Each structure stands twice: as C-alpha cells, then as structure tokens.
Amino acid sequence: MPNNPHRVKTDRALMLRVLALPAMLFVGSAIGAGALLVRDTSAVATAEARAAGEAASLSLASTLAPTPSGELGGDAVHDRLQLWARANKLASCSVIGPDGDSVAVAAGPEPAIGAVSVETREPIPGHDGYQVVATSWRLPASGIPSYIPAAAAIAGGLIAAGVAFRTGAARAREMAIVSGALDAWAAGEREPEALTLGDMFVASTPWNDLVERASTGRSDTAPGADLSMESADNAETDRAFSALWHGLCLLDASGRILRANGAGTALLGFVAPGEVAGQSLGELLGDTQAMRVLDETCSSGGSRRRSVTVTPESGGGRSLVRVTARGLPGAGQAAAIVFLEDVTQQRAAESARNNFVAQATHELRTPLTNIRLHVEEAIDAGREDPVVVNHALNVISGESERLERTVNDMLNVSEIESGSLSLRVDDVRIDRVFESLTTDYAPQARERNQTLTWELPPKFPVIRGDREKIQLALHNVVGNALKYTPDGGTIRVRVEADESGLTVEITDTGMGIPSEDIDHIFDKFYRARGVSLEGITGSGLGLALAREVVRLHGGDITAESLPGEGSTFVIRIPSADTQAAAA
Amino acid sequence: MEITKRQHGAVTIIRPDGPLVAEDAERFAREATDAASEAIGRLVVDATSVGYLDSAGLEALLALSDSLETAGRALSMCGVVDTVREAMELTGVAARCEFFDDAGSAARSFL
Numbered sequence: 001m002p003n004n005p006h007r008v009k010t011d012r013a014l015m016l017r018v019l020a021l022p023a024m025l026f027v028g029s030a031i032g033a034g035a036l037l038v039r040d041t042s043a044v045a046t047a048e049a050r051a052a053g054e055a056a057s058l059s060l061a062s063t064l065a066p067t068p069s070g071e072l073g074g075d076a077v078h079d080r081l082q083l084w085a086r087a088n089k090l091a092s093c094s095v096i097g098p099d100g101d102s103v104a105v106a107a108g109p110e111p112a113i114g115a116v117s118v119e120t121r122e123p124i125p126g127h128d129g130y131q132v133v134a135t136s137w138r139l140p141a142s143g144i145p146s147y148i149p150a151a152a153a154i155a156g157g158l159i160a161a162g163v164a165f166r167t168g169a170a171r172a173r174e175m176a177i178v179s180g181a182l183d184a185w186a187a188g189e190r191e192p193e194a195l196t197l198g199d200m201f202v203a204s205t206p207w208n209d210l211v212e213r214a215s216t217g218r219s220d221t222a223p224g225a226d227l228s229m230e231s232a233d234n235a236e237t238d239r240a241f242s243a244l245w246h247g248l249c250l251l252d253a254s255g256r257i258l259r260a261n262g263a264g265t266a267l268l269g270f271v272a273p274g275e276v277a278g279q280s281l282g283e284l285l286g287d288t289q290a291m292r293v294l295d296e297t298c299s300s301g302g303s304r305r306r307s308v309t310v311t312p313e314s315g316g317g318r319s320l321v322r323v324t325a326r327g328l329p330g331a332g333q334a335a336a337i338v339f340l341e342d343v344t345q346q347r348a349a350e351s352a353r354n355n356f357v358a359q360a361t362h363e364l365r366t367p368l369t370n371i372r373l374h375v376e377e378a379i380d381a382g383r384e385d386p387v388v389v390n391h392a393l394n395v396i397s398g399e400s401e402r403l404e405r406t407v408n409d410m411l412n413v414s415e416i417e418s419g420s421l422s423l424r425v426d427d428v429r430i431d432r433v434f435e436s437l438t439t440d441y442a443p444q445a446r447e448r449n450q451t452l453t454w455e456l457p458p459k460f461p462v463i464r465g466d467r468e469k470i471q472l473a474l475h476n477v478v479g480n481a482l483k484y485t486p487d488g489g490t491i492r493v494r495v496e497a498d499e500s501g502l503t504v505e506i507t508d509t510g511m512g513i514p515s516e517d518i519d520h521i522f523d524k525f526y527r528a529r530g531v532s533l534e535g536i537t538g539s540g541l542g543l544a545l546a547r548e549v550v551r552l553h554g555g556d557i558t559a560e561s562l563p564g565e566g567s568t569f570v571i572r573i574p575s576a577d578t579q580a581a582a583a
Numbered sequence: 584m585e586i587t588k589r590q591h592g593a594v595t596i597i598r599p600d601g602p603l604v605a606e607d608a609e610r611f612a613r614e615a616t617d618a619a620s621e622a623i624g625r626l627v628v629d630a631t632s633v634g635y636l637d638s639a640g641l642e643a644l645l646a647l648s649d650s651l652e653t654a655g656r657a658l659s660m661c662g663v664v665d666t667v668r669e670a671m672e673l674t675g676v677a678a679r680c681e682f683f684d685d686a687g688s689a690a691r692s693f694l
Contacts, residue, residue, distance in 0.1 A: 245655040263655025266623055271653065319593070319623050342623055345693040348592030416687070552685075554631060 030156075042116055045140040049118040053136030056088035057122035061132045064095070065125040072130060073103035081106035091117060091135040098129025111137040178207060242273075247321075247340030250328075255280050255291075255298045258334055267321055267340045268312065281338060286313050290323050297325040298335045309343065319344045356524065359540065363406050367399035374399075409541035412472070413524055416548040423466040423552055430460040430502060433471050434495065437478060448487045455494040461502060461575040465553045470573070473549040476542035477506055477557070477569050485510035485566075501555070501574040512563035521559060522547045546571075586614050591690040595622040598629035603640030603667075612643035616650050624656035627689040631662030641676050648679045657681050661689040 060081070067077060072095050085093040085108030094105040111117055117137040124130040181195055189195060195211045197204040241248055247264025249257050257276050265273045268284045276284065282291030287310040297306055307324040311317055324339040374392035381388040438454055445452035463470065481491045489509040496503045513521060524544045543557075550557045554574050561567035584601040595618050599611050619626040628647070633640075648658040661683040663671070671677035683689035 243655065245657075247655070261655065262653045263624075266654030266656075342625070342693075344593035344623075345625060345690070349691075349694055352592060551631075 041140040045138040046116045046118055049116055049136040049138040050120065052088065052138070053090065053118050053120035053134045054122070056084065056090055056093075056136065057120045057132045057134040060084050060093070060134070061122040061124045064132065065127070069127050069130065072097075072124075072127065078104045078106060085109075085134075088134070089136070091137050092133075093135075094133050095124070096131055096133055103130075112139050115139045178204075181207065246342075247338075249276075249281055249338040249340065250334040251281055251294065251298055251325075251336045251338060252333055253298055253335040255282055255294050255336075257281050257284075264338075264340050267319075267342060284312070285310050285321075285323065287311070293323070294325055294336070294338070297327050297338075300327055301329065301335070302327050303329050320347050352524075359524075360410060363540075364403065367403040367406070370399045371396050371403075406541070409545055412545050413541050413548070416545070416552075423469060425464055425466060428463045428465050428467045428470060430463055430470075430497075431456075433467065433474065434460075436471065437474060437493075440475070441478060441482060444482055445491070448482070450482060450485060450488065451490040452482070453490070453492045455492065457495055457497040459497065460495075461497050461499065463502060463553070463573055463575060465573070466549075469549045470553065473546040473557075473571070474504065476546040477504075477571065480542060481506050481508040481510065481567070481569070484508070489566075499575060501572065504571040504573075505568060506571075507566065507568045509566040512565055513559070513561035513567055514563050518559060518561055522557070584611070586611060588614075588618060591627070591686055592693075593622070594625045594627055594690040594693050595619075596627045596629050596686045596690070598632065600632045601634075603630075603633050603636035603643060605637065605639050608636070608639035608643040611640075612646050615643075615647050619647065619651055619654075619656075624651055624654045625693050626651070626656075627659045627661055627683075627686055629661050629686050629689075630664070630667060633667055634664060635666050636670060641670065641674055644671070644676055644680070648676070652679070659683065659689045659692060661686050 063080070064072065064077065071077065077095065081093045081095070081104055084090070085106050088108070090108040091111050092105065092107050094102045097103045115137045116139075117135055119133060119135045122132045122134075124132060177197060181197060184195060192211050196208050241259075241261040244261055245263055247261065247267045249260040249264050252258050257279055260268070260273050260276045262273060265271065265276055268276055268281075270276050282294045285291070287308070289308050290310045293306045293308045297304075303326055305324060305326045307322060309320055309322045312319065312321050320343050322341040322343045324341070325336050326338075327336050328334050374395045378389045378392035378396075381392070383389075434454070434456055441452055478491075478493060485491055485508045491506070491508045494505045494507070496505070522543050524541055547557045550571055550573060555572045557569065557571045559567060559569050584599055584603075584607040587598045587600065589596050589598075597611075597615050597618050599607070601607065603611060615626065615628065628644075636644075644658065651658050658680045660680050662685060663682055668677065668682070671680065681689075681692065683692065
C-alpha cells in the first residue's frame with residue numbers, strides 16, 4: 001500500500017476537526033433557543049393585537065346598531081370606519097353583509113415590518129347577518145422581525161448537518177484506509193513503511209503499535225502486553241511450576257539455566273528463582289557425571305532421557321538428588337528440561353529396610369541354628385545320655401523364648417512404624433507396675449550376685465496410658481541395665497513422682513556406652529560392638545520400642561553414659577493431669 | 584521452651600516442648616526455618632507437646648510455611664492437639680499445612 005495522503009496533516013488539524021462538530025451543534029442550539037424566545041414575544045404581541053381588535057370591533061358594532069341596514073354601505077358609515085381605523089390602529093376595518101360581501105371598507109395605518117396581524121369579527125346588533133371585521137396589528141417587544149429567528153435556526157441546523165456530514169465522510173475515508181491496510185496485511189504485506197497509518201486517525205495508534213510489534217517480533221515490552229492471552233498463559237504456567245514439589249529447570253544449548261522453579265532453586269541451595277538464571281546447572285550440582293549427562297542432553301538435541309543421582313553441595317552434602325534431563329526437540333531457546341527429585345528419604349528408607357531385613361534374618365537365624373544343633377544333639381544322644389538330652393532341651397527352650405521375644409519385639413516395632421499401634425488407654429496404677437518389676441528381677445539379680453536397689457516414692461501419680469506397654473518399656477530398660485552390668489555390679493532404680501508426672505532414673509555400674517554409640521542406641525537393631533559384648537544376646541529392638549512407647553505417652557527417654565563406669569537412663573512420663581492440660 | 588531436633592531417616596523432626604507463644608514462637612520460627620533450609624525442606628513439626636499457641640505462634644507457622652512453599656514444599660505437622668488445630672483452622676493457617684498422626688507417618692510422606 002502506498003504512503004497515504006493524510007499523513008501530512010497535523011495533530012492540530014485533527015483537533016479542529018474533532019472539535020468542529022460539537023461547536024457547530026452548540027451554535028445551532030443557541031440560535032434555536034433564541035428563536036424560541038423571540039416566538040414567545042410574538043405571542044404577546046398577537047394577544048395584544050387580538051384584544052385591541054376585539055374591543056374596537058365590539059365598540060364599532062354597537063355604534064353602528066342604530067343605523068338602518070340600508071345605510072350601512074353609505075358614506076357616513078364609511079367615514080366612521082375610517083375614523084375608527086385610525087383611532088384604534090387597525091390595518092383595515094369593514095362591514096360585511098349577510099351574503100359575505102363588504103358593504104363598507106376603510107383602511108388604517110399600514111402594519112410595521114415584523115408586526116403580527118389579527119382579524120376579529122363582531123356581529124352588529126339589530127342587523128341580522130351584518131358584522132364588523134377589523135384587522136388589528138402590533139409589533140413584538142423585541143423588535144426583531146419574526147422571520148429572522150426562523151432563518152437563523154434553519155441556517156444553524158444546515159451548518160451543523162454540513163459539518164456532521166463532512167466529519168462522517170472523513171471517518172469513512174479513515175476506515176477505508178484502515179480497511180485497505182488490513183487487506184494489504186491479509187495479502188501478505190509486512191513492510192512497516194507500507195502498513196503504518198497517518199497519526200491523525202483515532203484508530204491509527206493501536207494499529208501502528210500492532211504493526212511495529214509484528215515487525216520487531218517483540219511481545220513483552222508493549223504496555224498492553226501483560227493483558228495479552230499469551231502472557232496470561234505464561235503467568236498460569238509460572239504459578240503451576242512454582243507449586244510443583246519437584247525441581248524443574250529449563251536449560252539453553254550451553255547448559256545454562258533459563259528458568260527454574262522454587263523447588264529446583266531450593267535444591268540447588270538458592271532462595272529466589274532469579275538467582276540461578278544464567279548459571280551452569282552442571283557446575284551448580286558440582287558433579288562431573290551430572291555435567292557430562294547435561295552436556296550430552298543439551299548438545300544432542302534428541303529427546304532421550306538421561307538420569308543421574310548426585311549429592312549437591314547444598315543441604316550440607318547430605319542430600320541425594322536425582323537429576324533427569326531430556327532434550328527439547330524443535331526450534332527455541334530452551335534445549336533441555338531437567339527434573340530434580342530429592343530422593344534422600346527414599347534412599348534412607350531403602351537402606352533402613354535392607355538393614356532391617358539383614359538384622360532380622362540374623363536375629364532369627366541365630367536361635368534357629370542353636371535349636372537345630374541341639375535337636376540333632378538330642379537325637380544323636382537318644383536315650384543313652386539323658387544329661388545331654390536335658391541340656392539340649394534346656395537350650396532349645398531358652399532359644400525358643402528368645403525367638404518369641406524377638407518376634408514380639410519386631411511386631412511391636414512394626415506396629416509403631418506403621419502407625420497401627422494402638423494404646424489401650426486407661427488409668428495406670430504405676431505402683432503395681434513396679435511391684436511386678438521388683439518381683440521379676442530379684443531372682444535374676446540374686447543369681448548374678450548383682451545389687452538391685454529400688455528407691456520408690458511413698459505415693460505414685462496416676463498415669464493415663466497402656467499398662468502393658470508401659471510395663472514393657474520399663475522391663476526393656478531395667479532388663480538392659482541388668483544384662484549389661486557384670487556380675488557383682490550395682491543397679492539402682494530411683495523413681496520420683498510429683499503432680500506433673502513420673503521420672504524413673506536407672507543407673508548401673510555396667511560397661512557403659514561409647515560416645516559414638518550413644519546417639520544410636522534407640523535406633524532399631526542397633527547394638528554397640530565390642531569384645532565385652534560378646535556372649536550377650538539381644539535383638540537391638542528393646543530400647544527402640546521403649547522410646548516409642550514413652551513418646552506415645554507424651555514423655556521421653558534419655559541416656560547418659562561413661563564407658564567403663566556405667567550408664568544412666570532417665571524415663572519421663574507426664575501424669576494424667578499434665579497430659580490432659582497438654583491436650 | 585526446649586526445642587529438640589532429631590532425624591527420622593533424612594527427615595528432620597523438630598519438636599517444641601511447650602506452648603508456642605511470644606518470644607518462644609519467634610525462636611522456634613528461626614530454628615525451624617534454619618532446619619528446613621538445611622534439610623532442603625524435609626522438615627516435620629512435632630506439635631505433640633504444644634498445648635496452645637497465640638498469634639505469634641500462628642505467625643511463626645505461617646513464616647515457616649511461606650519459606651517451605653517457596654521451595655515447593657508444604658508444612659508437615661504431626662501430633663497436633665485439638666486446641667491448636669482449631670486455632671489453625673479458624674485463622675486459615677491449617678489450609679496450608681499437612682497433618683499426620685505421628686512423626687513416622689509424616690516422615691513417610693517424603694518418600
């Protein structure tokens with residue numbers, strides 16, 4: 001499309017054009033209103049003229065009444081009419097007969113220019129069919145002739161209509177030019193020079209903006225761009241990306257981050273997503289294998305998926321992140337999409353499960369092996385050696401009990417782990433629990449020449465909880481103290497009770513726990529290793545179970561130890577009142 | 584108020600021991616945010632021993648929730664007592680949290 005001819009016009013011309021129509025409409029309206037005002041003054045003059053005419057006719061008719069009908073057309077009457085017309089400012093004055101013809105006519109002063117005339121008729125009393133006809137006139141108060149306002153109103157209206165037509169025609173021309181530009185666009189024209197419109201159009205600014213954006217390919221810098229559908233879609237995508245719990249990064253062909261969501265930023269050890277933009281993902285991960293995988297993915301351009309698990313420096317180097325990269329086929333800035341998953345907990349769980357299986361197998365196999373060996377021994381000895389058989393049966397019995405304990409412990413622990421362990425909560429008389437404990441452990445201590453002392457308060461609080469589970473927890477801890485204290489050692493169980501709850505302190509003079517083990521003694525299947533522990537059996541589940549039970553009751557259990565001198569375990573269980581207040 | 588931290592696998596369980604109010608709440612928010620950042624968001628708040636909380640406590644939970652949401656996580660809580668849960672529901676804080684009965688279940692949600 002050629003350069004359009006309106007381009008030379010200025011903004012001022014446009015403004016004048018736009019203002020002309022309302023201005024003319026205003027002038028026309030003013031003139032029309034003036035005309036209405038003038039018409040009002042004419043009405044007053046008409047009324048005056050009518051009143052004067054009626055008064056003059058009435059009075060003339062009454063003076064003509066005594067005159068005989070035959071003389072109504074006579075000179076005397078004519079003279080009287082003449083006088084009457086002059087005296088009453090009548091344009092004309094006449095007497096009309098029954099057949100409608102004038103019998104006498106007289107003319108008065110000529111009406112002034114712009115005056116209004118009114119004709120009045122009055123019957124002459126006593127003369128059937130005869131009447132006086134008078135034409136009275138008055139000049140309106142404004143003094144403006146009555147046709148002038150009407151002419152002005154018509155002229156104003158014509159001018160307004162003319163301007164409206166001209167403006168409408170100009171807009172129609174503009175629309176034709178815009179339409180031409182659209183046709184040119186549709187025909188494939190993309191040259192801004194050819195498509196840009198003159199600046200006097202109302203529609204030219206948005207159109208020219210569109211042409212400029214289309215020619216420069218920009219979509220985000222125009223003021224209206226934020227409202228565009230494409231931008232709204234981007235905002236929605238951003239929101240969805242930032243709510244994603246796995247990390248997501250877009251990389252360019254050189255492996256640098258174009259965009260990253262919140263989870264991805266956090267996994268790389270940053271806070272704001274903008275901080276990682278422009279950085280190399282491989283370098284941020286600090287892993288050569290990851291760098292290689294990312295390089296391959298970004299440079300190959302294929303859509304094959306590659307995965308590697310790395311330990312990023314963020315998170316203190318203790319986290320495991322699975323990095324899965326995939327190339328993005330097609331043209332564009334982004335060459336690859338990378339998915340970052342925090343798999344630390346999965347790996348920890350896998351490792352725990354493997355350990356559990358290994359430990360459980362070991363714990364179950366040891367007594368089973370013993371049982372099998374002693375069964376064989378008993379079979380071999382037969383009835384010939386009852387001593388051997390009895391010894392074997394004793395070992396089998398002991399190992400069976402150990403197997404049962406281990407299986408029970410495992411079941412309890414797995415119930416706690418799965419969250420299916422239910423406490424049968426009731427008021428627990430703790431004094432009875434301790435009665436049972438003292439009875440159970442007295443023979444064992446005596447047998448090993450250990451001094452087992454119980455320091456119990458005179459009065460115990462009532463605990464809300466599961467009696468069996470509490471007893472199991474206390475059994476495990478006290479039993480451990482006896483088990484790991486050499487013969488002749490001392491075990492002291494001190495119980496303090498107050499309104500807030502119960503504190504049980506179990507101190508022994510046993511072998512103690514090395515400092516590197518103390519943090520792990522409550523872990524499942526954890527057993528400290530050492531020469532002095534050889535020959536002491538245990539599942540490694542007792543303390544784990546004890547801690548879970550105490551915690552389920554709102555309390556906690558702690559341990560302190562000095563290797564070679566002994567250990568102290570402290571169990572704290574809140575009373576029923578404290579538990580209720582906390583709940 | 585005592586604040587204890589322990590590991591459940593790779594998940595950090597933080598347990599405030601007492602009501603989450605005033606300065607205690609601010610200290611808790613600081614420690615919990617640090618712990619969350621250290622564990623890259625694998626954090627569970629064990630609220631078993633939190634009997635009640637005030638506006639500072641709710642703000643502390645909101646601040647913690649904000650920092651976790653930035654990393655694409657949500658605030659996981661376990662052992663929340665009814666009083667605290669009700670306060671969280673009424674103020675709309677609960678809508679931004681995930682609740683579990685115990686720390687084990689909460690830790691498993693990170694699998």
